[in-house]
Structures are given as C-alpha cells and as structure tokens.
Amino acid sequence: MAYSGGLRAWLRSVVPQVPRVGAVLWRIGDRLFDALPADCLLCRGRATAGGLCAPCHAAVTASTRDGRRRCPTCALPLEGLVGCPDCAAVAPAFDRVIAAFDYTFPGDLLIHYLKDEKRFACARVLSALLARRVRADAVGLPCHTILVPVPSSRASVRRRGFNPAAEVARALARRLGLACRPTLLRRVREGERQASLSRAARIANAQGLYVCGARADGCDITIVDDVMTTGSTAHVIARAFKNAGAASVRVAVLARTRHHLSSS
Template sequence: MTHARRPFAPVVRERIGLLANARVGRARAVQLVARLTALALPRQCALCGMSCVNMSQWPICHACDSTYWNEPRLRCTSCALPLSASRSRGRGVTRYRCGVCASTPPSFDRVLALADYRAPLERLALGLKFHARLAVAREFGQRLARLALDHLEHTDWPDVVAPVPLAGKRLAERGFNQAWEIAKPLARALAIPADVMLMRRTTETAPQSRLDREARQHNVAAAFQVTRRVRGMHVALVDDVMTSGATLQAAAHALKTAGARAVTVFVALRTPKD
C-alpha cells in the first residue's frame, strides 16, 4: 500500500507558519515578563536615586515630584520666562509680558512650559536626549497636554502638533528626535494630528549650547523650511528645552511666513535666564 505524499509547498508554508506563531508567542511572553518585572521590582527615581515599587511609569518618585516638579511659577505669557511677583503685580498676570516681548513681540504667540531648566530637573531632559529615556518624553507630553487644557481656549485649539526638527546628521547619531517623542503623546492626549514632516532643517547648524545669544540667533536664522500647507492653521510647536528661544523663534517665523495663523510653543523646561 502506498501513502499519498502531501504537496511540498503547503507543508513548508504550514511549518513556517507554526514557527512564526511560536516566535510571536515567545516575543509576547518576553514582553509580558518584562512588564510584570517592571511593575514588581523597585524602580529608581531619576532625581534622587531612591528605589520605589509604586512609581508607576513616571521616572521620578512622589517625593521628588511634589518637591521639584509641581512648583507654581509666574511666567511671561509670550515666552514663558519666569517673572517675579513684584514685576507682575497689578498688571494682569494672565496676559503679562516680559520687557523684551513687550517691546519686540516674538514670532510665536505664546509658550507653555512645565518647569524651569534647573537642578535637579535638567537630569530629566539630559536623560531623554542623551540616554534615550523615552518614558520621560511620554510624561512630558502628557503633562503638557494638561497644561494646554488649563491655558488654551477651546475656540482656538491647535490644528496640528509638530516637533522642532533635528539636523539629519544629529538625528542619525542620536537615533531619535526627543521633540518628536514628546510631540506624539501630546497630540494623542489633545486628540489632534501630529506631523513629524511638517518642517525640516535646511542647514546643519552648530549645537546651540555652545553659542552665546547673538550667535544662536544667527546660527538658526534660516535653518527651517515648512513642507506642508499651514495657511490659516494654529500650529503647536514642540521642543524639550527653551534657552534663548532663538531656535523656536526661527521655526515659528518660518511657519508664520508660510501662512500659519498662530504658533503655540510647548516645551518641557525653560531656562530662567540666558
């Protein structure tokens, strides 16, 4: 008696399918173990270094969060520069501008910032930028969304969220754009589109941190090009840190030149003084 052989091709496809399913199953099991381990084992606070089991996904502990992060701060409503109470007294704090913005309004309409760029909070931005701690970016984006709900009118809600683009060489070296990693959760929380290709850098500029204020302005004066239609739109422009504001000023100027109706800047940390 002879046995009919199964066609070769279907057998191979079946075995490949079984192997693929097994690999997917193993990958999912590894992911599940990693998630359970992250929940069960203590996590180290990015600021104080203490370990805590109940830290959730935010990379700092509750004690540091209340001590360093949730700090009430009076800020210029145009550039988010921290202001003293004496300078804002009697002026209507909600619409008060610093002296520079009052005399020379920037291209962006306002800046929303979570906190000052200072010790020890700068560790969060540095950990994100240079050590790919993307959990920090997710938390930045979600907190910026809550800030938007508190400060922006729903009648003038942003139409699109866009990151400040990195130069191609720097993006290749780093492997990611920290501004885009913040922009994505911000856009999801606000239920508006995010577009990583809305703008591009046209020149390879020197790192801003190495330059003084005047050199920063010249360094990025014509560094950006708008690649999508933005006429009549309100653009939410995202970056991790704002120091002199030269980069954001140049990007906002490019957006306004392309016809954007308004530009609101979202930054995680704002340098108190340049």
C-alpha cells in the same frame, strides 16, 4: 476573480483602520503606564502611577506652583522685572509658550535620561507632565492645533539615533488627541551649535535653517521642543510658519530656562 475582488475590498476597508487601531493600542499603553505601579524613574522608589513617586513628581513640578509672575508670551519668570526683557528685545513671532516645568533639578534629569540615555519611558512621563500643563493653562491650545516637533540636526540624529522632540510630540499628540505632523517642518542645513552663541547670533544662525514643508494657511500650529532657552529657534520657526500662512503659532516645551538672556 470574485475572491480577489473580495480580498481587495476587504483590504480597502481594513488598511485605513490600521493607523486608528495603532493609536488605540498606544492610548491603552499610556493608560496602563499611568495606572500600573513601577519603579520611579528618578529615585527608583515606588511610583504609584505615571513613572514617578509622589515626592519626585512634586519636585519636578514645583516650578508650576511657585507663584512667580511670568511673561504671558514666553513664560519667562519675571521676578523683580517690570516687563519681559527678552520679548522687549526681540518681539517673538510665536504667540505663547507653555512649559511643563522650569529647567532645573530634578526635571532636567528626566530630559537627560531621555536624550542621552535613550530611556524612552521618560518620553511618556514628560509628555504626561506637559499634557497636564496644557490642560491647566489659562489659554491652552486651539482644539485643532497641529503639533510639529523641532527637527534635530543631522549630527544629533546620527549621535542619538532619534529626535527627542519628535518622541515627545508624538506622545503629547496621543494624550491630547491632536494631530502630529513632523513633515511640516524640515531642517535644511546644519548651522552652528547654538549653545556657544549669543541670543542675536542664535537668531541669525537659525535663520534659514528650517523650511515649512507645505503651506499652512489658516492653521494653528504648536511647535514642540524639549528645552527653551532664548526662544531663538522657536522665534525663527514661528516666523516661517506665519510666512506660510499659519493663523497662530504656539510653543509647547518640556522645560523653560529661568534666566533672561537679552543681555547675552
């Protein structure tokens, strides 16, 4: 009895440590990945650190140094525009978007390699790029923000076998020391494929697709996704979280498309 009691006590003390040990091991893995030389994921040249060689890293992140004026809310480049046409057409329910880079070559290839070729090393590279943008952002993320990946449709999960946004959200959470709670958001039906729809139709289509898994009273939420095009999905999800009591909803995406789509 004394032994089983001791065993129970030992298990009670060890079990809560398991996720913490796992997190530490993941962080060590990220550090090694960042520090050890490897082949560049894009050109197969020598990557000195973090999975990309210096020229490919510079090419992927070029849009972060292009000096373009951007919408402070949705991060759309505003070349030649007085205000943001997308935010003027539909006031977004989210408070701010942070994007690691614009959705152009060659950054789009990294996303393609992750999503369609299941090269999971890309999730590490992409989350590192996004973490760097979050840290460099003038406003950044609230310190207790909860990361919530956009759930994939069931058809996408069946096709790919995983949700790319969840992979990025988990890796980003590790790098920023934030909580990641995929269960806070559920996708309750399939909906039409967004790519073929206009912006207004996308918002209507996304309506009712997502349900918050719990109240979010006073919480700061950051929605994580791979690519933001019209922002319709983020808008609908942000509204759901605000209706569930969230204090703020931000959006962290790997890539932002460059063209405004209010007219579509």
